Amino acid sequence: MIDSEPYWEEVEIEVFGRLGVPMTLELKQDTVGIRTKDIVKHWYEQYPWDDYSVDEVVDQIIQEMCKKVEADPRVLPGASDIIDFFEKKNIRLAIASSSPYKLIYTGIKAFGVDRFEVLHSGVDEEFGKPDPATYLSTLEKLDLSAEECVVFEDSVNGFKAGYTSGIRTIAVPEEHNYNNTSFDKAYLKLRSLKEFSEAHFQNL
Secondary structure, three states: OEEEEHHHHHHHHHHHHHHHOOOOOOHHHHHOOOOHHHHHHHHHHOOHHHHHHOHHHHHHHHHHHHHHHHHHOEEEHHHHHHHHHHHHHHOOOEEEOOOOOOHHHHHHHHHOOOOOEEEEEEEHHOOOOOOOOOHHHHHHHHHOHHHEEEEEEOOOHHHHHHHHHEEEEEOOOOOOOOOHHHOOOOOOOOOOOOHOOOHHHHHH
């Protein structure tokens, strides 16, 4: 819904930089789409720091992310339209995210649309994306099978989670990642949510 990746890049480079982690945009790409706590653990294992626990660093990152999203929500092109599209067809909507609930709620409020029947965060799972657990639990909450659903994902780790859950997964990668071969198994690959059409829907 929201183009939050630029914010993740800014916040992680800033927070990890203060902790002595030589974070760069290139390194950041390895952890796109996974849980914040898993990201922090990953970098702590490689560049251990003092003074702050993993949970405290997670809190710092989420607080900064919420501030940025609240101040300037960047709604993805076509996000509002595609929600309207599925609602008019009486398709149930859900969010299955790696983000903590606080950031999910902040994003929904900033987006200005609260039409989701189910919100599920990977923080509730033993393993986050790319493990499919986040999606499988969302299916349980909806009481639907994978065959009855479709997923839109923009990150490689998110795509892997959707694909291995058995749900038809539509990839909407960022421009710099569009040709990543990890998306080759996508049910459909779009450059923007605005490209999704009635013809695509009929072919699902």
